[in-house]
Amino acid sequence: MGEIGNMSAFRVMVVDDSPFSRTILADALQEGGCEVVGEADSLESLIEIYTNCKPDLVTMDIAMPDADGFECSKVLRFHDPAAKIILVSSMKDDETEAEARRVGVMGYVQKPVDVETLMRVINAVMSPDSLFAKLKNGGIDCFKEALAQNITRMTKTTATFSDKEPPATYISQGITVVIGIIGKYPGSVILDLSMETAEKMAHVLLRRAGKNREEVVSMAAEFANVVAGVACSMLNKKDKAFGLRVAPPSVFYGKATEVISPNIQVQHVYADTDFGQIYLHVGFKKGSILWM
Amino acid sequence: MDVNSVNPILSAFASVLPQIGFEKVEKKSVAMQGAVIENIGVMINIGMMGPLKGVILIGMDIDSAKRFASKMMMGMAVPELDNLAQSAVSEMGNMVCANACIQFSESGVIGLDISPPTLLIGAGGMVKVSVPKVIVVKFLVDEIAVNVYVGLY
Numbered sequence: 502m503g504e505i506g507n508m509s510a511f512r513v514m515v516v517d518d519s520p521f522s523r524t525i526l527a528d529a530l531q532e533g534g535c536e537v538v539g540e541a542d543s544l545e546s547l548i549e550i551y552t553n554c555k556p557d558l559v560t561m562d563i564a565m566p567d568a569d570g571f572e573c574s575k576v577l578r579f580h581d582p583a584a585k586i587i588l589v590s591s592m593k594d595d596e597t598e599a600e601a602r603r604v605g606v607m608g609y610v611q612k613p614v615d616v617e618t619l620m621r622v623i624n625a626v627m628s629p630d631s632l633f634a635k636l637k638n639g640g641i642d643c644f645k646e647a648l649a650q651n652i653t654r655m656t657k658t659t660a661t662f663s664d665k666e667p668p669a670t671y672i673s674q675g676i677t678v679v680i681g682i683i684g685k686y687p688g689s690v691i692l693d694l695s696m697e698t699a700e701k702m703a704h705v706l707l708r709r710a711g712k713n714r715e716e717v718v719s720m721a722a723e724f725a726n727v728v729a730g731v732a733c734s735m736l737n738k739k740d741k742a743f744g745l746r747v748a749p750p751s752v753f754y755g756k757a758t759e760v761i762s763p764n765i766q767v768q769h770v771y772a773d774t775d776f777g778q779i780y781l782h783v784g785f786k787k788g789s790i791l792w793m
Numbered sequence: 794m795d796v797n798s799v800n801p802i803l804s805a806f807a808s809v810l811p812q813i814g815f816e817k818v819e820k821k822s823v824a825m826q827g828a829v830i831e832n833i834g835v836m837i838n839i840g841m842m843g844p845l846k847g848v849i850l851i852g853m854d855i856d857s858a859k860r861f862a863s864k865m866m867m868g869m870a871v872p873e874l875d876n877l878a879q880s881a882v883s884e885m886g887n888m889v890c891a892n893a894c895i896q897f898s899e900s901g902v903i904g905l906d907i908s909p910p911t912l913l914i915g916a917g918g919m920v921k922v923s924v925p926k927v928i929v930v931k932f933l934v935d936e937i938a939v940n941v942y943v944g945l946y
Contacts (some may be wrong), residue, residue, distance in 0.1 A: 575812075649833070679838050679840075680838020680842075681842075681909070683843075689911050691911065722921070747842075749848060758832070758915030760914060761879055761913075762912075763876070763912060764880055764883070764909070776830050
């Protein structure tokens, strides 16, 4: 048990309680051109060996005494949210797959393992996802375009985007609209503006002052909903594989509120409008699970 | 949405929490309320789409959120709701809602999907959701008060 040296492309750690299975799997990995850099047989040694051997990928058995592969995967992903885990197990059914998705496993190979299938799953998990990169790098541009377009369409004024970098810890200006995004890569979009900015916008949109806070808050939710919907449609047109849809908005207001999207790479920007500053925050995560 | 239709979410809550270090999950009350909810400290917002649409919010006060995160991290001291603690509680939200999707599919509501969690920290703030009525379920989880708000249609 512990660290093992060898030379090759991907550095893999094997977690399995059976020495026989570890040997078979290590042989298959080596045949496929991987380097087996560590082996663990239980939850007890998992984190220490993982930390020491820093693998690119972990193969995980399901049935193990004490903590099973799901439990081990949860602990590992908690220790390192970026850990890439594939399950290698003789069990393969809907329930097991659902559980695997839930704990954040990225791939699944059934035992007995054949080298070709194993390497196909490993290569798929390890290959840079160009579609996701497109979203991560350029996704916010569609949201900026949708925001500017709808400010113009709805208020006949223009919005420009500021070079000012928003703070890492973001505190709401007054009204925060949170919209979940569902699709190949789930995410969220947040629009945040002060009550005063929203009141001024509402005045133009309604052609009268907002009756009360409720009406102003609803206007902000509806505006954000339109921006998110238009932006997701633009992205879906660029590549229909995104399949993005927006969930109904939730609006937070009334007290200084810190806004956080944990475990997501976020892009954010300030838009300057005639009504005031609007903060736009967009993030997606890799939700795709590769099953073989 | 009638009160019974939140059962898959209750089952998810009761089945996920014991897996992440909690022993006792008690349902204290189930009630219906309007679309505006008070944020008592921390709100985890998770959007849902599919045959049911809307939002699931999980709310706690700050102290409860710290205790909750500590318990999830095997008793580690959590003096502040820092990045790690925020990540822990939001991951709990994600796990509960993902499990709820599975429970819904077992009861015939197939094809639900969820957005990643967003965390909103600010006691005394208000949240307005996009459905007229919300079902609020109050839990006591190892003596930590946790509220689950379900606004689906």
